[in-house]
Amino acid sequence: MARPRGTPSTGRHRIEMSLRPDKASRQVTFSKRRSGLFKKCSELSLVCGADVVCIVFSEAGNLFALGSPSVDAVLRRYAPLHAADDDDAGVDDDREALEEMCREREAAAEQVAAESARMDLIGDEVVKAQGGRRFWWETDTEALGEAELPEFARALGRLRDNVSRHVNKLARRAPAPATAAVARAEDPASRLDLLA
Structure with missing residues (x-):
């Protein structure tokens, strides 16, 4: 659809970063932003070969996580709480x-x-x-x-x-069958019966 002449294009413009007042709007924005963030993280991992983990909690408390190669593998590898032999045990389990x-x-x-x-x-x-x-x-x-x-x-x-x-x-494609009266009227033997 073409834009009427003389009307300016909104184009790409900066959206004010503030809390959305409407809950439905907030949920839609969260879903779109989350998918964009996950896409960027996976691209970063693919292009740079980096280990990436992205964890997002929704307003409702739901957890969304993306990891490359996996969230558990990256957390086990980089978490300071695990000792080196714990990492080896995790690798053996894997x-x-x-x-x-x-x-x-x-x-x-x-x-x-x-x-x-x-x-x-x-x-x-x-x-x-x-x-x-x-x-x-x-x-x-x-x-x-x-x-x-x-x-x-x-x-x-x-x-x-x-x-x-x-x-x-084939039955659906076939033309509608002639009625019995029309068939009898066209049959010469039935005409003889009518005359007798």
């Missing part, structure tokens, strides 16, 4: 937690690989049971084992749902 997360990730990857292999075997069994039939849903269910039948049933359910959705979509 290392143990990281190693535990890596073990959990590897276990999850193994489970995914095992499930993928199981599904491949089930697919192979279904193809074998298909026995030269043209479509996979024509598979001989007697040839399937206990592991394959539940998967086959779920696949059939998904196929039924997809076909149902497709039929509904």
